[in-house]
Amino acid sequence: xxxxxxxxxxxxxxITINRPDKRNALNLTTLEQLRRIVQQAGKDPGVKxxxxxxxxxxxxxxxxxxxxxxxxxxxxxxxxRSDFRHLLLDIVNCPKPLVALVxxxxxxxxxxxxxxxxxxxxxxxxxxxxxxxxxxxxPMMVMGLLYxxxxxxKATEMMFLGEQITALEAQTLGIINHAYSRSEFEAAAEDFxxxxxxxxxxxxxxxxxxxxxxxxxxxxxxxEFLESALAEVxxxxxxxxxxxAFVEKRxxxxx
Numbered sequence: 001x002x003x004x005x006x007x008x009x010x011x012x013x014x015i016t017i018n019r020p021d022k023r024n025a026l027n028l029t030t031l032e033q034l035r036r037i038v039q040q041a042g043k044d045p046g047v048k049x050x051x052x053x054x055x056x057x058x059x060x061x062x063x064x065x066x067x068x069x070x071x072x073x074x075x076x077x078x079x080x081r082s083d084f085r086h087l088l089l090d091i092v093n094c095p096k097p098l099v100a101l102v103x104x105x106x107x108x109x110x111x112x113x114x115x116x117x118x119x120x121x122x123x124x125x126x127x128x129x130x131x132x133x134x135x136x137x138x139p140m141m142v143m144g145l146l147y148x149x150x151x152x153x154k155a156t157e158m159m160f161l162g163e164q165i166t167a168l169e170a171q172t173l174g175i176i177n178h179a180y181s182r183s184e185f186e187a188a189a190e191d192f193x194x195x196x197x198x199x200x201x202x203x204x205x206x207x208x209x210x211x212x213x214x215x216x217x218x219x220x221x222x223x224e225f226l227e228s229a230l231a232e233v234x235x236x237x238x239x240x241x242x243x244x245a246f247v248e249k250r251x252x253x254x255x
Contacts, residue, residue, distance in 0.1 A: 004033035005055075006041065011048035011197050013041045013096070020056035025065035026109055031083040035090050042094040048204075049197045050094065051189075052117060053101040054110075060100075060126070063108025066135065066246055081230055084109060084141055085223045091116040092216055095205045097196055101189050102167075102176070108132055108139060115145035115175070118208065119196075121189050122171075124179040127164040134162045136242020136252060140230035144222040148215065149174050 005016040017024040054060040102122035130139040167179040180188045245252035
């Protein structure tokens with residue numbers, strides 16, 4: 001089964017993270033497939049606008065597939081830190097506008113995908129969080145994008161506490177553009193995407209390029225640093241204990 005799906009209809013390229021039984025969590029295969037789709041869609045003249053969503057209605061993306069990562073053979077990575085970094089940069093650098101359509105909860109690395117997207121629409125009953133701190137991790141790779149969208153104090157609170165915020169809070173903070181009731185979401189999202197697709201592709205591309213030069217020229221080097229910072233966190237005993245506790249479904253015993 002493909003772990004990332006892609007279709008094109010009327011100039012709209014639709015990307016779906018397709019692991020609903022794993023809460024659309026990201027493993028190496030998923031990351032590779034998503035990167036390939038974003039890169040190819042960015043070059044496809046038949047695609048004017050991209051959307052990305054998660055399969056099902058429960059979870060947009062739960063971030064790293066922690067169980068797969070822990071079960072990986074020694075010396076291998078079930079979750080590629082570099083691949084995730086490059087996926088975020090692929091989304092930011094994609095010349096086509098990309099809209100995240102959030103029908104389910106967003107956690108950890110899933111929030112990174114959302115923040116890397118240009119725009120985001122969500123159902124008003126979903127929540128958003130960076131819960132890594134609870135399992136001895138830290139949302140390093142999401143940090144640069146989170147601080148670009150949210151003020152320093154609130155972004156730090158989200159990362160230090162790992163608690164959930166509502167869609168309405170996320171809209172107030174600038175994480176998402178609009179929150180709709182679940183009964184209205186499909187029609188409202190389709191109308192929004194079609195209005196975007198009706199604009200000049202050339203002007204949208206130039207506009208997105210200008211936004212990148214203004215705000216994101218340092219993002220690549222920032223993400224490279226944050227990847228190394230995440231590796232340092234994962235090398236600690238507290239991180240290993242947090243992951244063991246997560247799998248064993250018990251409170252962690254910090255060193």
